Every structure is written in structure tokens, then in C-alpha cells.
Amino acid sequence: MTATAAAAPPQPVPVPVAARPVAVRLRRARPGLLVCGGVLTVVLLVQGWNTAGFPALGDDEGTYLAQAWAVQHGKGLAHYTYWYDHPPLGWIQLALVTWIPSLVSPGALSVAPMRYAMLPAAGASAVLLYVLARRLGLRRWAAGLAMALFGLSPLAVVLQREIFLDNIAVLWILLAFCLAASPRRHLWHHFGAGLAAAAAVLSKETMLVVLPALLVTMWQHSHRDTRKFAVTGAVTACTLAGLAYPLFALLNDELLPGPGHVSLVDGITYQMSRPGSGFLLDPGSGAHAVLHSWLYYDRLLPLGGLAAAVALVAAARWSRTGRALLGPALTVVILALVALRPSGYLPAMYVIQLLPFLALALAGAAASVAGALLRGRKRPAVGRAAVGLLAAAAAVLVVPRWWDGNRPALTADANSGYRAAVHWLRDSGHVPDPARTRVLADDAVWLDLVHAGYRPGTGAIWFYKADLDPAVARTLPHGWRDVDYVVASPTVRRDAATLPVVRAALEHSRAVASFGEGEDRIEIRRIGPTEKESRWH
Template sequence: MTSTLPAVTTPKVPAQRRPAPEARSTGRTRPPERLRSSRSDLLLCGLLLAAILVVQGWHIADYPTLSDDEGTYLAQAWAVQQGKGLAHYTYWYDHPPLGWVQIALLTWIPSAISPGSMTVGSMRIAMLVISGISAVLVYVLGRRLSLPRWAAGLGMALFGLSPLAVVLQREIFLDNIAVMWLLLAFCLAASPSRHLWHHFGAGLAAAAGVLTKETMLVVLPALFVTMWRHSHRDTRKFALTGAVTACALIGFSYPLFALLKGELLPGSGHVSLWDGVKYQMSRPGSGFILDTSSGSYGVLHSWLYYDRVLPLGGLAGALLLIVTWRWSVTARALAGPALAVAILAAVAMRPNGYLPAMYIIGALPFLALVLAGGAASVAHAVVRRRRAEGEKRYVTGGRYALAAVLALAAGAYVVPHWYDGDRTALTADANKPYRQASHWLSTKVADPKGTRVLVDDALWLDLVHAGYRPGLGAIWFYKADLDPAVTKTMPHGWRDIDYVVASPTVRRDAKDLPNVKAAIQHSEPVATFGTGPDRIEIRQIQTAAAGGAR
């Protein structure tokens, strides 16, 4: 009697589980392996991170020029560290305070070791932490959105090494911190594990980004699209509901904070959140971005001065991905970043909107990702066409040849421009006049404690460390006209001031501030540092009240 073994048969794969033809042609039927378990990813990401930290950190205190916004955020962080409340003057609801609370945490250790180093130039080093985390998150997000390794690395390099990014990411801006939180939210939303807590975490991270800089609110629809695409169909409703609920509950803590303080609505004797929102919504616009006579066009020109590749190339990449969305896997994977670029571009194109110079910071990671994704999409389309034409034996070699040609062509244009821009950031000293003015006010004034100086916030902490009284001796120049708590200590107006430090910011905004304008008009320069429009003049009031330093 003989027995036979049953024939071995290959089970049929149900049609609904077979990879689509497009997915088979891409060679990507599953998410990329986790970054922490991929030696190649770790090596590439680590090398790029080291390069970014070196380029952004070298000469960080000397370039670009110190800005009043940087000084304001750092001074507010100093006030938090000193237990003086949420700001170094009366807090009003211009931005949520979470941003400079984080700056206070970042600068706590160096300021505790050396209190005198709590100045804008030296504390820019804290922004390297933010830049490094954000750069890694760009790479992680690129891989989670199914970009090949080289394209994710390209996106990371574009984000961290573009001269535009180097200049803006060095500065102590709330936007840089908010971008870090938004990137974390996108990474959690695109998590291949699809755990519910990842989506809840994405909502919490998004709320932290909005409470750091409220302008990040406009990017949330793009985050929602990413979360929708990467959530599991069976738990999608729970995931999205949980994420939206978490984001809303944390976000509403800010108006709740104002309500509990009795400052939600306008009233006598206090600031209000409503007044802050009304100011932001009614502030004068800077004109249409394509009108050559508008302030917005000047901002656009300043961005393109540093780098044309990332802004224009990113816009082109977003347009390419949107147009090819129906038949491109890469385009669908990058739907969230492409939508983010489209929304941010639409907001910037408002006919009479206000466009600050740091606005583009929120777009930098998405511009980098869609530009890298556009390059990957074009490369794949060419390779797929060669395969369709029957040139299978040359596909692998052709792919590398194509990559080499594209890399050489892009490098021939990009490298010289980026070299010049990054070399300037690594060698120029734009802040020597500020250091000289700080040294003069620290050494040439006989009685700092009895002297009152109008100064912009870029130098405010320098003067505080030199012995001037915070808020009363060293006076942020806006407050001499706009803060009743300060103006009541100046019964004679500008005559109660001893010096005014006429930096470019002070001279520009003095026209709308009567006390500051009069102080400049009734003063004489006793020291000037730098030349031209960037000079800093220390001017002594000629008819100041008796008792001031002379």
C-alpha cells in the first residue's frame, strides 16, 4: 500500500490584498524600517546633523544682526527665570507665553552658570538644540512619508543648510520652536504603528506648536490630512476625534488662563486677550507680495536674496505633487506637506495682509520635503518609463546615471550660491556695533543705577547685567509711550530720560512714539558705532531732569 503526500499549493492572494500595479512598480509595498533600527538611516542622518550643527553654530553670535524681537523673547524668558511674571513689563496678549517659557528652560543652565551671559548673542546657542531636533524630525517625517533614503536626506539638507534657513534658524524666534512641535505632530500622525496614542500625541504636539506661535494654526488642516491618510481605517474616527479633542483642550487653556485672570474681555485698568486679538487682526498690512512698492515685496526679496532654491523650488515641488496627485504614490504620500505649502503661500498672497520676515520659517520644512519629494517623483517617473519601454537590464544602471546627472546639474547651480551665503554666515560680524555700544554703556556711565536709558530689547539685558534698573533704568523704548506703568514714572516725558540708544530699530519706529521721537530730537550723539543705516548712536539728552548721569 502506498501513500502519497498532498500536493503543495501556493495560496491565492485575495485581489483586495494584492499590491496595486503602481505600488509594485515603485518597489515600496511597506513602510520603511524604523530609523533607530536602520544603520544606513542613522549614519546618513547623523552625518547631516553634524554638518547642520557646525554650519549653524559657527559664528552664531555675530551673524545675523541682532533683532528687537529676539531681545524681547529673551527678556521675557529672563523675567520667567527671575520669577517676575510672564514678561519684563506689563504682559499683554500679543503671543501666548509658552514660547518664551521654553526659551527660559533652554537657557536656564547657562544663565545659572554665568548670569551675565544671558544676552541675545550668547544665548542664540540654545537655538542649536531646536534646529538639531527639527532637522532630525524632517528626516524621520520624510522616511515615514515613504521617501527613499536619499530624498529624505536631501530634504534634511535643504532644511538645515540653505542660507535662508541658516540665517533664520539661528535667531531666537518663537517660530523656530513652534516648527519643532509641528514637525513632531506630523511625525506622530504619520507613524507606521498607527497606535491611537500616536494620534493623541500629534494633537498635543500641534497644540504646543500653536501655543508657541499662534500662526501655526493655519497648518493644522495639512496635519489633519496626514493623520487621515496614515490612520487605520477601523480606528480612524477614534484617532481623529482624540487628536482634535486633545489639541482643542490644550489650545483653550490660553483663553481659560485669561478668563481666570479677569483679562479675557476689555475693561478699565487691565489688558485683555480680546484687545490682543483685535490688534493682531487690525494691524496695518504690508501690501501685496508681488507689488514692487509694498513692504511684503521687500520681505520676499530678502528671502530670495539669501536663497532662491528652497522657496521657489519648494513651491514648484508642491505644484508638481498637487498636479500628479491622482497617479503618483509620492504625491499622495506628501499630500500633507504639499497642502501646508499651498496654505502658507495663499496666506502670504493676501492682497493687504501683514507679512513678517520670520513668516517663512513655518514653511521651511514643508518646502524642503516637497522639493525633495518632487525630485524623487521625477526620478521615479523616468525610471518607470524606461522599464515600460522594455529596457529592464539597464534600469538599475540608468537609475544611478540619472541620479548622478540630476545631482551634478543641481549642484552646479546650488553649491556656488549656498557657498557664498553660508560663508557670509560663518565669517561676517554684523553685531560688533551692538557689542561696542554695550561696552560703552557698561563702562562710561558713572552711575548706571541712577541713569535712565531708552534702548531696544536687543540691548536691554546687557544693560540690566551692567547694573541699570530693569524697567526703570533700562527702558524698552516702546514702553516710554505705550505702557502706563512706565509713563507714570516719567511725569516730564522725554526730559526724564538721560540717554537714548538710537539703533536702526529705534530710529525706524520713533516716528510713531512721541516721547522717543522727542528724546532723539533733543539729544546729541556722544558715541557712534558702525556706519550708515546700521550704525548705533548713543545720544545724551540735553535738557534731561537733574540727577541723571552726565
């Protein structure tokens, strides 16, 4: 050993992040916390403002909330016969969220006020998206941009307010991606990602198609020496947790079809055999109408995010950003391909599952373009000027459109008709004995009727069940003649064509009150004594 080597000072040993003092870590994280906290505050204000007034209440929202009510009150997994239409974890979580406000005010457990339960889910999803963007290598401004795109797009503001299982599933899948991209590469993080992925699928089953993209992210971020263990553990954890659903059906003797009971196989068969919405790009198809409704609110996030995702996947081999965002970009591509199936059913809430990944892809593409412009060493000032001009142009094009798109969500009252109809049936004295009155209504007002004293299931009747549930049909031996009122909302009028009892009830009733105008009106229709006399002859 030489004297020079012997005199060399010892190299400092790097201190692991977890071992650093909390004050040091907080100081280093302060800029990111400010960005994330600032954007989150704006997102929560925009999404929380007037959430009970806009958009119009939906039957699906009422169904999920009524199922949560059934869980809270020990009435099983649904307010009617649970027929395995969706895994129940989504509304079980909703029951936990709405449990405290329902204790304080049982009458508040109805769709409009309980939309505020979606606000924590939206905020948590936005924070997880920021964390994921940072873990995938995006700078703070780009992560904040992804968060803003996800939370402030008019399309997101409308759909994330509504009580949809997709909003809960998105939170879990974002958590799974964050754990899969953990910088510590801990095996337990990957197992946790598998459990979170299972929770996403059990909240909304369509999340199953996203799992291959999650595995890509996990493969990229796992350590080479432990990669096989990490991926195997995640897959095992996800599979074992997911098997709880068919195991539940098996233990209830409802796994396979049979006489006199529902079954998981029947539920899956129904979902797979539902009439398709047609080809997404066919102007005459139902799927195209759904696409048009999305683009009505916002074109930037769906179209720009899809283009960015395709570009990132194509550039994954030679672009660092494309390689880092390959998993989220693949998620967009996979979900878009599923939506393009002509034989598939495309619901309006399907795009919720795409929103965070569209925002992340668009922010990643913007970061890639900005980085390319700023890397020019000969004329860095020109690059900075170009980035500034592009940012200003984007703001000029997007901000006014989003301002106009979000204005109805912040100011309009689309639910005054529902409130007036419930008041008429509950507080006005028009129905002297709700406990002995039978009302057909959609699930948007079902819980309101239950709180008003109508018997759940046989007094307040979800209109579909009058035709489709044998247990309810047995309580209506004379069909429509056993019904007293019909709350004819747009949903009831639209779907009555395929429901004989509901259609006959509408045909043999007269409007005694009407709230709103045009196709959006809510009518209360009375089946009068003259029509009901025929049951006795």
C-alpha cells in the first residue's frame, strides 16, 4: 500500500432516506408538499362546490347507496335480492364512509348529500396520482399538472362527484401502481400492490383488464435479484384476495346456476351477454353517443391523453419518459381497446377508470417536450422561451374552455325536481299513510322514500324489481293494480318499454304533480280508484 493511498480520507457513507432526521426530510419535501397541497385545495373546492346540485341524480348512484344502506342495517348485501351483478366490496366501503353521517342524521343518507362521500376519494386519488408521477420520474411541476388535469377537467368534475364504484376502484388501482413503483423495492410493497389491485377489481370488476399494465410497472421497478419473488408474491396476493368473491358464492350455494336461487355464474353470464353498445366510431351507435357525451364536457383530456399514451408506448424503447410511463400508458391503450369492441357494453362511467392515466400520460408528454426544448445547450434562452410560449398558448386555449365547462357544475341546480317530488310524497300531506302506500320509483329517490316511512322493498319499490324480481312480484299479485303511485323520472319513462308492469302502471295512471320541464321533468302519477277497482272483479 502506498503512502498516498494510506492518506486518502475515508469516503462518506450515504445515509438511507429512512434514517435521515424527520426535519431534514420535511425540508426537502416542502416544495413538493406545497405543489401537491395547493393543487389539491383547488381540486377539492371545485369538486365540492354545488356537488349536490349538479349533475342530475342517477339511478346507478341510488342503487349503490341503497346497497350500502342495506349493509349498514344488516339487510344483506343489497336492498333487494343480491344477484352478483357486481362484486360487493365497492358499496361495503361506501357503507363505511357514510356510516357516521347516517348516525348523525339518518335522513341525510340519500344520494344528493351523500355525494360528499366521494370528495375524500377524489382527493386521495389526486394525491396518489401526484405520488405516482413523482415515483415515475416526473418533475414536481409535471406531477402537479397531472393532478390538475385529473381533478379539474370538466369531465372529471362531473363524474367524480357521482356515487360510482369506478371512483372507489380508481383509488385502489392508483395505490397499487404507487406501491409497484416504490423506490425502496421492498417485497412487501409489491405484495401490497397485489392486495390493492385485488381491492380495485373487487370494487369494480372491469379493473381486471388493467392488471397486465400494473405488472409491467412492477417488473420495471423491482430489483433484478428479487424480481421473480416480487412478481410472484404480488400475483399470489391478488389471486388469493380475489378468490374471496367466488368462495363467498360457493359458501352460500350460489356459485353455480340452479333452481330457486341466483348464482355468480348467472351474473357473469348476464354481464358478458348484455347487448353491445356498437362500434365506438359509428355515429349511429350507443357507444358513439357515450363518447359524444364525454367530449361534450372536455376534449383535451380524452383525446390529448389518448394521443400522448400511444406516443409514449411507441417511444418506450428510446425515450426515458416513455419507458418510465409505460405502465400507465399501457393502461390507457388497453382500456381504449376494450371500449372499441363492437360487441361490448359501454357505460357512461367507464371513462372514470381512464381519467388518472390520461392525465398522467398527457403530463408526461408535456414534460418530455419541455425537456427536449430545454436540453439545447447552444441557445438555452430560446428553449426556455419556447416552453413559455407553449405553456401560455395551452393556458389560453384550455382555461377558458374549462371555465365554461365547469360553470354548470358550480352554479346549476339539476336536482330541484327530485327534491320537490320527494317533498310532495313526504311532507305535503298528499299521502296520508305512507306505510300502506306502494310507490314505483327509481333508486335516486328510493332511500328518501324509505326515510319518509314507505316500507323498504314492498312500499318503496325500485321500479325494475316489479318486473324482474320474483320476490317483489309475489307482493304484487295483481300487477300494476297493486301500485298507488309512480314517480316517473326520465329513467323510469325510458326503461318502461321493456318492463310490462311499469309500462302498464304508467299507462293506467294520471299525473297529479309535475316538477321541471321537458324530458327532464319528474312526474308523480296516481293510479286512481277507478283503475284499481278492477282488481276485485
